Amino acid sequence: MPPSIPADAAHASPLTQPTAGSGGEERFQRSDLAQEVAFLTARARGRGNALANRLLSDLGLKVRPFAVLAMACSGTNPSQRELSSFLDLDPSQVVALVDMLEARGAIRRETDPRDRRSKILVATEAGLELYAQAVQRTREAEEQTLHALSPAERDQLRELLAKVVF
Numbered sequence: 001m002p003p004s005i006p007a008d009a010a011h012a013s014p015l016t017q018p019t020a021g022s023g024g025e026e027r028f029q030r031s032d033l034a035q036e037v038a039f040l041t042a043r044a045r046g047r048g049n050a051l052a053n054r055l056l057s058d059l060g061l062k063v064r065p066f067a068v069l070a071m072a073c074s075g076t077n078p079s080q081r082e083l084s085s086f087l088d089l090d091p092s093q094v095v096a097l098v099d100m101l102e103a104r105g106a107i108r109r110e111t112d113p114r115d116r117r118s119k120i121l122v123a124t125e126a127g128l129e130l131y132a133q134a135v136q137r138t139r140e141a142e143e144q145t146l147h148a149l150s151p152a153e154r155d156q157l158r159e160l161l162a163k164v165v166f
Contacts, residue, residue, distance in 0.1 A: 052141035072107040072121040073131040
């Protein structure tokens with residue numbers, strides 16, 4: 001059975017229909033998929049991460065190592081295990097990110113005073129300087145990504161997303 005054609009599309013002139021690649025995404029906004037929260041959040045995340053990665057590139061960072069650096073600079077002294085859980089990354093991914101940042105001199109592993117078998121991550125002076133530069137870029141990426149939202153809407157979005165993930 002052929003797919004059904006929406007009534008408005010069946011009578012539209014080929015001259016008024018957007019063509020593939022023409023930037024005519026407006027016609028997809030009414031699709032069922034475009035109403036799915038999972039799709040919308042994944043698309044927003046993808047766009048935000050792509051922009052942040054471009055803005056961080058001159059610092060030799062991407063979003064994932066930035067997240068590890070940000071947590072090391074937060075003063076919470078996370079263990080690699082805690083980071084894996086909080087960032088929702090496989091432990092082997094966290095190890096690779098920590099190794100990379102440690103090789104750059106941005107963070108160091110120290111024995112966890114709560115559990116001597118575990119290591120916590122602590123920012124170095126160089127790491128704090130790198131973080132200060134990187135956070136400016138990630139805030140710029142957020143500003144550009146969320147440009148259509150007012151400051152109050154951005155705050156509301158943060159609150160709602162925090163309710164979902166925490």
